[in-house]
Amino acid sequence: MATLELGIEGDVVGSPVRRTRRLGPLFWAAIVWMVAVVAAAAFADLLPLPSPTDMDMLERRAPASALHWLGTDGLGRDELARLIHGARVSLIVGVCAPVIGITIGGALGILAGYFRGRFETLVVGSMDVLLAFPPLVFALAVTAYLGQSILNLTCVLGVLGIPAFMRVARAATLSLARREFVIAAQALGATHARILLRELLPNVILPLFAFFLLGVAVTIVVEGALSFLGLGVPPPTASWGGMIGEGRESLEIAPRLAFLPAFAMFLTVLSFNLVGDTLRALTDPRQGAL
Amino acid sequence: MLGFLARRLLYLVPVLIAVSLLTFLIAALLPGDLAYTILGDQATPEKVAALRHDMGLDQPIWWRYLSWLGQVLQGDLGRSFRTGQTVLQAVTERLPVSLELMVMAELIGLVIGVPIAIACAVRSGGAFDRFMTGSAFGMLSVPTFLSAILLIYLFAVELRWLPATGYVPFGEDPAANLRFLVLPALTLALAEWPGIMRVLRSDMIATLQEDYIALAKAKGLKASRILFVHALKPSSLTLVTITGINIGRLIGGALIVETIFALPGIGRLLISAIFTRDLIILQGVVLLVAAGFVIMNFVVDLLYAVLDPRIRHGHA
Numbered sequence: 103m104a105t106l107e108l109g110i111e112g113d114v115v116g117s118p119v120r121r122t123r124r125l126g127p128l129f130w131a132a133i134v135w136m137v138a139v140v141a142a143a144a145f146a147d148l149l150p151l152p153s154p155t156d157m158d159m160l161e162r163r164a165p166a167s168a169l170h171w172l173g174t175d176g177l178g179r180d181e182l183a184r185l186i187h188g189a190r191v192s193l194i195v196g197v198c199a200p201v202i203g204i205t206i207g208g209a210l211g212i213l214a215g216y217f218r219g220r221f222e223t224l225v226v227g228s229m230d231v232l233l234a235f236p237p238l239v240f241a242l243a244v245t246a247y248l249g250q251s252i253l254n255l256t257c258v259l260g261v262l263g264i265p266a267f268m269r270v271a272r273a274a275t276l277s278l279a280r281r282e283f284v285i286a287a288q289a290l291g292a293t294h295a296r297i298l299l300r301e302l303l304p305n306v307i308l309p310l311f312a313f314f315l316l317g318v319a320v321t322i323v324v325e326g327a328l329s330f331l332g333l334g335v336p337p338p339t340a341s342w343g344g345m346i347g348e349g350r351e352s353l354e355i356a357p358r359l360a361f362l363p364a365f366a367m368f369l370t371v372l373s374f375n376l377v378g379d380t381l382r383a384l385t386d387p388r389q390g391a392l
Numbered sequence: 393m394l395g396f397l398a399r400r401l402l403y404l405v406p407v408l409i410a411v412s413l414l415t416f417l418i419a420a421l422l423p424g425d426l427a428y429t430i431l432g433d434q435a436t437p438e439k440v441a442a443l444r445h446d447m448g449l450d451q452p453i454w455w456r457y458l459s460w461l462g463q464v465l466q467g468d469l470g471r472s473f474r475t476g477q478t479v480l481q482a483v484t485e486r487l488p489v490s491l492e493l494m495v496m497a498e499l500i501g502l503v504i505g506v507p508i509a510i511a512c513a514v515r516s517g518g519a520f521d522r523f524m525t526g527s528a529f530g531m532l533s534v535p536t537f538l539s540a541i542l543l544i545y546l547f548a549v550e551l552r553w554l555p556a557t558g559y560v561p562f563g564e565d566p567a568a569n570l571r572f573l574v575l576p577a578l579t580l581a582l583a584e585w586p587g588i589m590r591v592l593r594s595d596m597i598a599t600l601q602e603d604y605i606a607l608a609k610a611k612g613l614k615a616s617r618i619l620f621v622h623a624l625k626p627s628s629l630t631l632v633t634i635t636g637i638n639i640g641r642l643i644g645g646a647l648i649v650e651t652i653f654a655l656p657g658i659g660r661l662l663i664s665a666i667f668t669r670d671l672i673i674l675q676g677v678v679l680l681v682a683a684g685f686v687i688m689n690f691v692v693d694l695l696y697a698v699l700d701p702r703i704r705h706g707h708a
Contacts, residue, residue, distance in 0.1 A: 227407075232414075234407060235411070242663070243418055319533065333666060343537070367538065372530060
């Protein structure tokens with residue numbers, strides 16, 4: 103609806119004057135955690151870990167030991183290995199889905215903001231239709247029909263992200279398209295393609311990227327919610343949401359089985375939010391006025 | 393105002409039509425044949441063909457959409473082939489639970505968020521402000537299902553103050569009803585208050601710098617009167633604007649919370665329809681939820697125009 107627009111319309115794009123601002127220790131702590139999680143997920147197969155799916159019925163909910171650093175879960179599977187392999191699912195879906203959103207949504211937004219007219223009405227209208235579905239309900243309905251897999255999940259969550267990216271890109275383009283350098287390029291006879299790619303895109307990409315990181319955080323949460331409900335990545339693949347869901351069953355006996363993945367997910371989401379928000383503030387001139 | 397209303401209404405119709413079309417297409421185009429789902433995998437091809445013919449599944453797709461839309465407009469959303477209940481029955485039976493939950497959650501969210509926002513705005517940049525702004529930012533990173541588990545662990549498993557699951561209708565036993573709803577509503581409220589607080593705080597800071605607030609101070613009015621009477625109302629405009637977005641998040645949150653706390657609301661209905669592959673219920677509920685969401689957003693837009701004359705005269 104038109105409501106969301108009021109928040110982001112206007113000058114979303116950074117002013118040419120660059121303020122030097124200290125990023126602070128929290129920002130760097132968030133970066134360190136992000137790098138650690140990404141590295142662990144990427145090299146999960148090379149790490150000296152037990153298999154995340156091997157069950158050991160004699161070692162169910164075992165406490166931490168030399169063999170199982172964080173103990174085992176309700177089916178005797180190694181908790182640490184499942185945490186690290188679970189990070190994989192969260193990151194693959196969490197990063198790939200916003201890539202779909204930023205590519206399609208960003209392109210549509212720039213085109214709509216530059217060409218205006220009927221095309222813009224059509225794009226904004228169809229995005230309104232997509233926004234008419236509460237996101238989680240839409241994701242649930244489509245995965246219910248498509249079937250549960252990482253690929254389907256990524257596609258659905260990616261499509262859901264398109265409207266938000268479209269709005270950010272369009273708002274940024276609208277304010278840029280009236281700026282002198284674009285008018286100058288038009289006056290020099292530059293083609294539309296050149297203006298779009300060489301003048302507008304480099305300026306729109308920065309606010310879009312900051313928004314991308316926030317999109318990763320949101321997607322990780324939604325993927326976690328779906329897996330938690332048992333409608334995300336199918337077992338026995340480890341995913342944080344699924345692990346929290348399984349851990350809920352044994353909250354009275356072994357609360358750590360729910361709290362460990364919950365904590366990992368919280369830290370990861372917080373890190374992406376923190377870095378995304380810091381970058382957004384850097385590219386948003388209004389922040390300086392407050 | 394009338395012109396504004398007409399413009400918005402004119403926009404509402406195509407959006408609703410497109411929503412119905414998308415809901416229909418999700419169900420019609422995606423893999424999985426309804427007839428097979430009803431009859432099971434062992435059904436003979438003849439039986440399946442007969443059922444497909446009975447249900448009109450062998451008709452062209454545009455015809456199926458139009459006849460489905462015609463039925464929907466007459467209030468017939470179909471009935472579950474598992475329980476025999478019509479979609480409307482199932483939804484009206486469960487709607488009060490979800491509404492009560494969402495209203496309670498929003499109220500708790502406001503009760504937490506508004507005082508904190510005011511306290512932060514009064515001394516913006518102070519220690520309390522920085523602490524609460526940080527906490528609100530942190531809370532935005534806590535998914536609903538995560539705070540649900542924390543609250544269950546704390547209040548139901550460790551302290552044993554409140555029940556973790558279950559539900560009693562308000563009409564039967566209001567006290568028990570509220571006892572069952574406290575934890576779910578609190579869970580949702582924990583996701584709501586950071587948004588409320590952040591938006592109100594920044595608007596309030598801006599309002600408090602206005603000249604008329606300085607005038608009120610100079611006249612010697614009490615601080616509480618200035619804050620609650622002079623500053624709060626003009627500062628709550630953006631809060632109304634984001635209500636539309638909040639409703640979408642609330643519906644999603646209610647879905648998860650109802651499942652975790654075993655509340656018989658719309659969310660549970662949707663999830664169990666997915667698990668039992670009750671496609672008619674699923675389609676009907678998605679359509680009703682989306683239509684309700686669109687209409688609520690429409691109402692929020694109108695409310696905003698009533699509050700802020702600039703919107704209905706300019707182009708929003």
